[in-house]
Amino acid sequence: MTRSALTTPPPDATRPRPLPGAPAPGAPLGPHYSRCFGCGDGHPNGLHLTALTPDGISVVAEFTVEETHQGAPGLAHGGVLAAAMDEVIGMSVWLFQRPYVTGRLETDYLAPVPVGTVLHMRAWCNGMSGRKAYLEAEGRIGSPDGPVAVRAAALFIEVAMEHFAKHGDIQTIADEHHEYEVNP
Numbered sequence: 661m662t663r664s665a666l667t668t669p670p671p672d673a674t675r676p677r678p679l680p681g682a683p684a685p686g687a688p689l690g691p692h693y694s695r696c697f698g699c700g701d702g703h704p705n706g707l708h709l710t711a712l713t714p715d716g717i718s719v720v721a722e723f724t725v726e727e728t729h730q731g732a733p734g735l736a737h738g739g740v741l742a743a744a745m746d747e748v749i750g751m752s753v754w755l756f757q758r759p760y761v762t763g764r765l766e767t768d769y770l771a772p773v774p775v776g777t778v779l780h781m782r783a784w785c786n787g788m789s790g791r792k793a794y795l796e797a798e799g800r801i802g803s804p805d806g807p808v809a810v811r812a813a814a815l816f817i818e819v820a821m822e823h824f825a826k827h828g829d830i831q832t833i834a835d836e837h838h839e840y841e842v843n844p
């Protein structure tokens with residue numbers, strides 16, 4: 661992965677460990693919000709990522725590239741692939757039971773991704789320091805050990821829950837609050 665200093669953990673960063681109450685290995689991770697573009701099962705034309713955690717500290721997910729995700733004819737749009745990487749990384753940092761938002765996302769595109777591909781994605785945390793989490797993800801074509809098409813490195817910043825109430829839709833947060841308690 662080609663990454664900048666901003667997404668490289670500092671020497672004093674700590675490695676995350678699974679938290680008590682983390683989803684059981686292999687258990688599916690439900691959407692954190694039903695209308696989320698990345699994972700929401702109620703989004704009419706979102707990415708509909710399906711995910712699980714193998715170990716409580718990383719996430720594997722599948723993204724089926726549909727016609728609505730095209731850039732060039734028959735090929736996934738790079739921005740859509742970046743959104744998928746952002747989402748799977750967001751799912752992985754949510755395992756640490758604190759709210760984070762994307763501060764910076766760097767993406768390498770290594771191979772075109774045709775419509776109809778199932779992109780097998782994996783995201784993990786390379787270190788945490790203060791409010792900052794340093795994360796990485798990859799997307800492989802066709803199978804978990806298929807060729808790597810996309811890699812990403814990210815800096816996520818921890819925020820207070822008030823971030824979502826202040827800048828977002830507080831009524832919807834209240835309506836879906838149970839989701840945040842039981843799902844990553």
Ligand SMILES: CCCCCCCCCCCCCCCC(=O)SCCNC(=O)CCNC(=O)[C@H](O)C(C)(C)COP(=O)(O)OP(=O)(O)OC[C@H]1O[C@@H](n2cnc3c(N)ncnc32)[C@H](O)[C@@H]1OP(=O)(O)O
Nearest residue numbers: 666692746747750751754761762763764817819821824833
């Ligand atoms: C009840 C409701 C629940 C809802 C449940 C949600 C569940 C969780 C969703 C999971 C999956 C979502 C899907 C994927 C995740 C998204 O897509 S999140 C949406 C996209 N991201 C955003 O909207 C973030 C917009 N940016 C911001 O709000 C603010 O800039 C931030 C990131 C909160 C930082 O602002 P701040 O809190 O004022 O902090 P600030 O002092 O500026 O920065 C803190 C540190 O981070 C560094 N930093 C900040 N930004 C950057 C940057 N871009 N580059 C490098 N360094 C940076 C600063 O330099 C500073 O470093 P130090 O000086 O401490 O060394």
